[in-house]
Amino acid sequence: xxxxxxERLIYEILSAVEEIPEGRVATYGQIARLIGRDKNxxxxxxxxxxxxxxxxxxxxxxxxxxxxxxxHFPEQRHLLEDEGVKFRDETHVDxxxxxxxxx
DNA sequence: ACCCTGACTACCG
DNA sequence: CCGGTAGCCAGGG
Numbered sequence: 001x002x003x004x005x006x007e008r009l010i011y012e013i014l015s016a017v018e019e020i021p022e023g024r025v026a027t028y029g030q031i032a033r034l035i036g037r038d039k040n041x042x043x044x045x046x047x048x049x050x051x052x053x054x055x056x057x058x059x060x061x062x063x064x065x066x067x068x069x070x071x072h073f074p075e076q077r078h079l080l081e082d083e084g085v086k087f088r089d090e091t092h093v094d095x096x097x098x099x100x101x102x103x
Numbered sequence: 104a105c106c107c108t109g110a111c112t113a114c115c116g
Numbered sequence: 117c118c119g120g121t122a123g124c125c126a127g128g129g
Contacts (some may be wrong), residue, residue, distance in 0.1 A: 006126085028111055043126055045110035062110080066117060070110040092117080 009035075013047045020061040023083040024100040025093050027065045034102070045070075061100075067093040 028041040
């Protein structure tokens with residue numbers, strides 16, 4: 001049963017990620033909140049780290065609360081810049097301007 | 104059940 | 117939004 005719940009969790013997380021508009025970014029906490037699990041931000045990260053295994057989703061549009069890019073995901077910056085997202089430095093997205101409002 | 108781990112976060116300072 | 121600290125909770129061994 002625990003496995004079943006995980007599968008549903010994965011589905012919910014990926015569905016939420018799929019809603020992030022192009023050129024916008026969301027935080028792990030935001031995604032967790034969207035699926036009604038605001039305490040499970042870390043789990044969101046875990047699922048996204050394996051997202052490519054489940055299918056293709058815009059996981060590059062998810063960053064941490066400070067706009068920091070995900071580790072072990074070198075292409076993330078390039079993918080975001082291609083959508084017009086500006087960076088304040090090598091590793092941080094300008095959250096003030098590009099964080100998705102959830103609508 | 105216990106312990107460790109992590110693509111996290113809220114809270115200082 | 118930097119750095120350190122302390123909660124957090126599902127997974128895997």
